[in-house]
Amino acid sequence: MEFREIKVATDSADxxxxxxxxxxxxxxxxxxxxxxxxxxxxxxxxxxxxxNGVESTKPPLFANLQAAERWIELQIADRIRx
Amino acid sequence: MSAAILGKLEALHxxxxxxxxxxxxxxGRGRPLKAGDDIVREGxxxxxxxVILEGHGYRYKTLADxxxxxxxxxxxxxxxxxxxxxxxxxxxxxAARTACRITELSEEHILMxxxxxxxxxxxxxxxxxxASILREWLVNMGRRTPSVRVAHILCELLxxxxxxxxxxxxxxxxxxxxxxxxxxxxxxTVSVNRALQKLRNAGLILQTNxxxxxxxxxxxxxxxxFDPSYLHFRKDRDESPEGRA
Numbered sequence: 121m122e123f124r125e126i127k128v129a130t131d132s133a134d135x136x137x138x139x140x141x142x143x144x145x146x147x148x149x150x151x152x153x154x155x156x157x158x159x160x161x162x163x164x165x166x167x168x169x170x171x172n173g174v175e176s177t178k179p180p181l182f183a184n185l186q187a188a189e190r191w192i193e194l195q196i197a198d199r200i201r202x
Numbered sequence: 203m204s205a206a207i208l209g210k211l212e213a214l215h216x217x218x219x220x221x222x223x224x225x226x227x228x229x230g231r232g233r234p235l236k237a238g239d240d241i242v243r244e245g246x247x248x249x250x251x252x253v254i255l256e257g258h259g260y261r262y263k264t265l266a267d268x269x270x271x272x273x274x275x276x277x278x279x280x281x282x283x284x285x286x287x288x289x290x291x292x293x294x295x296x297a298a299r300t301a302c303r304i305t306e307l308s309e310e311h312i313l314m315x316x317x318x319x320x321x322x323x324x325x326x327x328x329x330x331x332x333a334s335i336l337r338e339w340l341v342n343m344g345r346r347t348p349s350v351r352v353a354h355i356l357c358e359l360l361x362x363x364x365x366x367x368x369x370x371x372x373x374x375x376x377x378x379x380x381x382x383x384x385x386x387x388x389x390x391t392v393s394v395n396r397a398l399q400k401l402r403n404a405g406l407i408l409q410t411n412x413x414x415x416x417x418x419x420x421x422x423x424x425x426x427x428f429d430p431s432y433l434h435f436r437k438d439r440d441e442s443p444e445g446r447a
Contacts, residue, residue, distance in 0.1 A: 130396060131396070131399075131400060131403075132396055132399060134392075134396075153392065155395075155396075155399070157395055157399050158392065158395060161391070161392070166390070166392045177269070177388065178269050178384075178390060179390065181392075
């Protein structure tokens, strides 16, 4: 999985993002929650968009990029099994 | 204890004094519930009708993976499960969001109330409005952007709470967490937080903890695409200038 740095326009301080690519294809956009309004969630990574099985109506927050990678891998594995 | 129910029903249909007295006698003092208590669990049978006298609650459905969708808010004066005794089991659950006081009416009570034409009409109205709110929420979730969705819910709460004397003309106490708002409008807590932030930055709401103040109610309603006619309150039907807020 590849993580490419990208700035995301969220109209907030949350702009440090990553394009997440799997086998060269975009599967997710994640953003670090830097806006103080997030309170205890600040500093964690949030799934902003997911594609082809990585979409979720209630995704978890990720403590770091490794945690995000593990979760995204699981979604992709689940998709293949279906 | 019946003030909220009278406020709610009379906002929909006028009631003669005899009907008001009967309702007052039937409602009684109710019983207290703690925040988080179930009013009726999903899948349970209920042979009584629950009415909220004080406090706030919500209707919900739970998915197999534990996710929850909030499908309605219950505020003072709301009948939670009118005619629910007809069902074998409830298709959704109802829970107390805050400490509540609720009363339980039997089928006989409901028959007594509905044998009186004005009360029957008021209760029919209230069920029509429940269905109308659900339709509006469906539109809200399916077709409005996150900040408009959240703004619409805030407008609805303002108007519904005004009718039962729990909101001023431009402020109320929001008894919902961001997670619960998210479960209501199908957004993540992060998105709800950003939506509220957007409303604050635009000056459409002022928020201090749970207190929501709306500097320009007309502006928020316009932003939210909020038309109160789906709530069918008499003051909007009659277009009289003042409500009972």
